[in-house]
Amino acid sequence: MMKIAVVGSINVDMTVTxxxxxxxxxxxxxxxxxxxxxxxxxxxAVAMAKLGAEVEMFGLVGDDAMGVKMIDNLKAQGVKCDHIGTVKGESTGTAVITVGESDNTIIVVAGANGKVDKNYIDGVKDALLAQDMVVLQHEIPLETVAYIVNLMSEHGVPVVLNPAPAANVPAEIVEKVTYLTPNEHEAVLIFGEGASTEELLRKYPEKLIITQGSRGVSTCLADGTILTVPARKVEVVDTTGAGDTLNGAFAVRRAAGDDMEKALIYANAAASLSIGKFGAQGGMPTAEEVEEVLNK
Structure with missing residues (x-):
């Protein structure tokens, strides 16, 4: 079984409807x-564990009751947590989410996530280099993300970078990551307004994957074909975590050896299932549920 690491944020979502x-x-x-x-x-990490992958979470929580709860939850979902640290005198990351009219607004307080620095990474370096793939996002300091990308690139470990929340990604990091998975808004921030989605995809075949909400997800295959996997029509209950499900499912299938098209069709199906239920992690499907949808 492939070993996948996630280095990133551990939050409690305070969700009001x-x-x-x-x-x-x-x-x-x-x-x-x-x-x-x-x-x-x-x-x-939870999305991948639910799909049957061997996943380990790397990150930090605060020395509060929520930190303990968040680690217990990850363990209960089948995620390894041996290298998650606790920061004294710091709160666990918190997201305040308002859900209404099939949409949401989110304010994130980084807390302990903001302390995931180079020193922490140096302390877990050997464990990270032993992985088959590393998945990253932007809810830890950006210099830490760059540090990990450089480290993994030097040692030939594939990296998926989901550049969310939106922030600039230096060209050097774009070159070094194996897969970059922005949404349209994040893509504009990284590459500028000038190029069309199609031009961007052609520039980074089988690396750049742009998610487009209800219009699905697109990439450029090695032969120059633009592949768009349309979104499945589902009743929207809560879109929180749909992108996380897509990224997790894509990483699992690529690590397992699927080609780009097969991996994105799978990821798209998983994401569509996740928006049919409430809560980011609660709505994430199992491998059986995704297979069932794909077999229809």
Missing amino acids: AERIPKKGETLRGDSLHYIPGGKGANQ
């Missing part, structure tokens, strides 16, 4: 409040 998202200065009555395990890193 309401009939709609409030306007500036407005007070609304909420319907419900949930404390849900989250963080892009942890979400992607």
Whole structure:
């Protein structure tokens, strides 16, 4: 079995549901409040574990009750947590999410995630280099992401970088990652307004994968064909974590040896299943559920 590492954020999502998202200065009555395990890193690790992969999470939590709960949750989902550290006097990362009208707004407080630095990476370096693939996002410091990309590149370990939340990615990092998976907004921030989606994809065949929400996901195959896998039509319950599910599922299938097309069809199906249920991790499908959809 392939070993996949995720280095990234471990958050608690404080999710409030309401009939709609409030306007500036407005007070609304909420319907419900949930404390849900989250963080892009942890979400992607759970997505992969649910799909049957051997996954280890690397990152930091605060020395609070939520930190303990988040690690317990990861373990319960089948994610290895031997190298997750605790930062004294720091809170566990928190995302405050408002869900209404099939959409959401999110404010993230980094907490311990902001302390995932080069020193931490140096301490877990051997464990990371023993992996078959490393998955990264932008909810830990960007200089740490660059440090890991350089380290993995030197040692020939494939890297998936999901550049979210949106931030600039230096050209050198774009060259060194194996796969880059921005959405359209993130792609514009990285590459500028000038080029069309198709031009960008052609420039980075089988590396750049652009997710386009309800229009599906696109990449350029090695032979120059632009592949777009359309989104499956599903009833939207909660879109939180759909991108994390897609990234996790894609990493699992590529690590297992699937070609790009097969891996993206699988990832797309997994993401579509995730938006049919509430909560980022709660909605993530098992391998059996994805296979069932693909066999229809």
